[in-house]
Amino acid sequence: MTQDFSAIKAADRKHHIHPFSFPKIVKDRPLKRFITSAEGIYQIDENGHRILDGISGMGCVNLGYGRKDIVQAMSSAAQSLSYHASFWECGNAYSAKLVEKLAEITPNNMQHFFFANSGSEANDTAVKMVRWFWKLQGKPTKKHIIGREHSYHGMNMMTASLTGLEVCHQQFDLPMEGVSHIPAPWSWAAGTSLDDVAFSKQCAQHLEDEILRLGPDNVGAFIGEPMQVTGFCIVAPVNYWQEIQAICKKYDVLLIADEVVTGFGRSGCWFAQDYLQYEADITVMAKGLTSAYFPMSVVALNKRVGQAISDDSGEFYHGYTCTGHPVGAAVAMKNIEIIEDENILQRNREGLIPQLTHRLNALADHPLVGEVRGLGSLLCLQLTADKTTRAFFPEAMEADAIVAQHALRHGAIVRNFGADTIGLAPPLVSTETEIDLLADIVEKALDDAQGQINAM
Numbered sequence: 051m052t053q054d055f056s057a058i059k060a061a062d063r064k065h066h067i068h069p070f071s072f073p074k075i076v077k078d079r080p081l082k083r084f085i086t087s088a089e090g091i092y093q094i095d096e097n098g099h100r101i102l103d104g105i106s107g108m109g110c111v112n113l114g115y116g117r118k119d120i121v122q123a124m125s126s127a128a129q130s131l132s133y134h135a136s137f138w139e140c141g142n143a144y145s146a147k148l149v150e151k152l153a154e155i156t157p158n159n160m161q162h163f164f165f166a167n168s169g170s171e172a173n174d175t176a177v178k179m180v181r182w183f184w185k186l187q188g189k190p191t192k193k194h195i196i197g198r199e200h201s202y203h204g205m206n207m208m209t210a211s212l213t214g215l216e217v218c219h220q221q222f223d224l225p226m227e228g229v230s231h232i233p234a235p236w237s238w239a240a241g242t243s244l245d246d247v248a249f250s251k252q253c254a255q256h257l258e259d260e261i262l263r264l265g266p267d268n269v270g271a272f273i274g275e276p277m278q279v280t281g282f283c284i285v286a287p288v289n290y291w292q293e294i295q296a297i298c299k300k301y302d303v304l305l306i307a308d309e310v311v312t313g314f315g316r317s318g319c320w321f322a323q324d325y326l327q328y329e330a331d332i333t334v335m336a337k338g339l340t341s342a343y344f345p346m347s348v349v350a351l352n353k354r355v356g357q358a359i360s361d362d363s364g365e366f367y368h369g370y371t372c373t374g375h376p377v378g379a380a381v382a383m384k385n386i387e388i389i390e391d392e393n394i395l396q397r398n399r400e401g402l403i404p405q406l407t408h409r410l411n412a413l414a415d416h417p418l419v420g421e422v423r424g425l426g427s428l429l430c431l432q433l434t435a436d437k438t439t440r441a442f443f444p445e446a447m448e449a450d451a452i453v454a455q456h457a458l459r460h461g462a463i464v465r466n467f468g469a470d471t472i473g474l475a476p477p478l479v480s481t482e483t484e485i486d487l488l489a490d491i492v493e494k495a496l497d498d499a500q501g502q503i504n505a506m
């Protein structure tokens with residue numbers, strides 16, 4: 051017998067301000083989905099329907115839902131040390147083990163780590179670290195941070211400012227001072243005829259121009275997601291990150307890699323920097339660190355930045371109540387241990403990633419699909435109204451939302467990011483059969499959406 055959730059749903063609609071939702075719609079209409087449990091790669095709704103989660107929650111539930119081994123690690127840590135503050139030169143065994151492990155698996159031999167609770171907090175902390183670092187170098191004017199259009203770095207005042215999506219600025223009079231955005235390396239929208247190497251040079255040149263416009267003495271860092279996710283799944287062309295890294299080095303501007311989504315296996319390597327072969331000065335991680343069983347994020351510093359900061363004799367006036375939470379650290383350790391023990395990175399490189407890529411590439415001929423792009427198991431279908439001219443559908447049509455609705459009707463969650471993009475990032479533990487099912491559903495959803503769009 052299914053449980054009746056109508057009273058509790060009414061309470062939710064009356065009292066809950068949902069993120070990235072229209073409060074009035076929540077108040078006036080039924081919720082789109084009401085999920086009561088989840089297991090493996092499936093979310094289960096109030097009517098017992100199992101919905102295949104093709105986007106790992108929000109690109110975070112990398113090891114799937116309801117894993118007993120993670121729950122066990124969480125429960126045993128909560129029983130032995132449910133909380134501890136790592137403020138005031140204090141430590142605990144859980145976060146100590148985690149930093150030791152992170153030093154082993156992070157790129158560029160990162161040696162220093164700071165914990166926060168979300169990607170937003172970690173990026174915000176990274177900006178503070180940049181300012182502190184440059185002050186320690188006797189260069190206090192190096193404060194400006196350059197980001198990119200369409201990027202997503204979080205929703206705090208600073209990180210929303212760094213986010214290059216105008217919709218996230220208007221309501222709050224952002225961006226704040228000290229932030230600017232250069233064009234994203236979005237070859238589809240640019241309609242470029244340049245090859246990857248030439249397009250990379252052209253895109254990276256925007257960074258050099260912006261540094262010179264501001265004056266290198268005023269620029270603290272450049273921040274970028276290895277692959278822009280929320281902002282339309284933009285994959286940088288080959289060589290882009292090498293060009294960017296060279297420009298940052300030339301003008302002594304720190305490079306921040308926002309690996310909140312791409313970290314912990316999404317690329318088939320621990321970090322997208324390993325896969326793309328570049329090295330940031332600061333790496334920000336969250337989501338896949340704990341597979342979202344616990345809210346936890348990390349700012350990792352390379353030797354140069356970490357050494358300067360850890361050699362400073364002044365106090366670091368920054369931290370959050372739950373920084374380095376022992377339960378979060380235990381979950382992260384177990385999460386990493388599972389990735390290692392189950393050989394998930396290699397299995398993904400040899401199985402899930404080629405299979406998903408192959409299945410989605412086969413959809414490139416579909417009349418609605420202009421391009422298939424991605425990084426590792428984070429893939430995107432770029433829909434188009436015209437394959438030749440690369441025309442976007444009228445914005446109000448929300449073509450990507452139509453596809454996502456049909457996918458849901460067929461039993462899978464995919465993400466409509468806007469700008470006619472459909473994103474897929476299934477849990478890294480998805481089986482071959484589940485990936486085939488997901489791809490079959492996407493194909494059906496495209497056919498249905500095409501019928502609906504043609505009839506409009």
Ligand SMILES: Cc1ncc(COP(=O)(O)O)c(C=O)c1O
Nearest residue numbers: 168169170202203204275310311
């Ligand atoms: C690349 C990137 N950075 C930062 C964030 C912000 O993370 P959080 O929502 O945990 O604050 C996100 C969230 O989706 C993200 O995708």
